[in-house]
Amino acid sequence: MKPLRTRFAPSPTGYLHVGGIRTAVFAWLLARQNQGQFILRLEDTDKKREVAGSEQHVMKSLRALGLMYDEGPDIGGPFAPYRQSERLNSYKQKAQKLIEAGRAYSDPYTASEVQAFREQAVGQKRPFLYRNHRPDKPPAWDGTKPLRFKSDPKGYKWHDAILGDLSTGPEVIDDFILLKSDGYPTYNFAHIIDDSEMQITHLIRGQEFIASVPNYLNLYEALKLEPPVMATVPHILGPGGRKKLSKRDGAKDVLDYIRDGFLPEALINFIATLGWNDGTEQEIFSREELVEKFSLDRVHLSGAHFDERRLLWVNGSYIRNLQLNDLYERVRDYWPSEAQSYEEDYKKQVLGLVQERLKYFAELSEISNFFFVDLPPDPALITEHKQLKKLSKVELIDLLKQTKAALQESDFAVGDLTMRLNQLLEQTGHKPAVLFSLIRIATTQAAASPGLADTLAELGKSRSLQRLDKQLSAFSTGLGH
């Protein structure tokens, strides 16, 4: 049996976002699941739209997500080259054969003439068909004019691995362009030649191509080629709208997510389960589980909205499940700059304390800041606190002084701190919501922090007491009595 081969074939016109990369995820999963090959091919036949650097960007993105390809422009393979601009001879050969077979002809019209035909059709609210204007005896093709496919209009029934049985009538078949006047092939022509030569068995692509499939089938027939299995995946929609997710919606580069500290495996999990599930109530799938369980026939038929909140949850879930040492390695570049001078043990302990609240690595700096920097007392944390704002400065100062006295006796082990904090609660007669809030704010100057005893133990005795002093003097100087 022939090996299963899938491909991802983007045009190098910019970065890859989650919508664009989903077909790559599905194609990769299918290839891995069947011990087949996953091929990267760059469709760079539109030189006007090409964006410098995007080839590298695409390859970097696939690698960053762990969607490594078995053949591609930078690594070669048995069907190289994998860049369409380097395969022009192949297209010309096939085009020549079509001309000889009477299935391709030179387009005698100028672009503006064709445009006039089109506008006429649109004006009459009729679909535009070039073949209604097919010339009787077109001139010989000299390579300076577009080469068109001479179609054979008829109805088609075909099977889509996701959508099921599909059919259309002859009215959708038209004479599309095979080779443009600049000598480059259109996507419509090139992808069919390449998929065939590269022995692609399963073609996964977005639903924007579905209307063209009958035309492709017509061309496959003219070329006497067997079409691959086709699988049409629905679009990923923007968060608000109903339209395909696009860069205009603010769809982020997948590399931006990587840079922000989203785990590749979480991104893959999120993307794969956007429009696919295994029929159980499982939400989190490892890469291996996805490879094992993925199936085209369980891919959803309708588009799904991209919801970043869900991605945040998935990513947080992966982070929480990471071993501390593994997490530590991964967050190396995300510490606040002041953390540089601290020892690994201290940072690991801090990381252990903040791990469960981390949704993505880029948050680490903000969340862990106060473990490394002495922040200036922020009056707003007190004046806007729903409990503390009711207390007078005299009362606050008194509480802090009692706290200081009590903590001076502590060895700052978590257990001892917990005990002394509890004693303090009784001694002062305040609820934790008051006393602990005050101590927490005084020692962190942060809106949120891990548990109080843990935080104090981590900060250590001298630093904690120092910060209590700082808060005390801030109260005194701002007091005026």
Added chain:
RNA sequence: GGCCUCAUCGUCUAGCGGCUAGGACACCAGGUUCUCAUCCUGGCAACCGGGGUUCGAUUCCCCGUGAGGUCACCA
């Protein structure tokens, strides 16, 4: 406009003739001696409409409606 596709909580979804329509995210409430988070418990919340078929339709069929795609010398 023609052609094609799609349609379950706000969002991601389970369901493949009989269920109090299930789960997850988000949100709300409570608990975990403080905050944020985690975790636990509970809550809110959906079958687009109308006809059929059937003893029985979320499920099958038809017609609407809505949404999307496509009708490029872009992919």
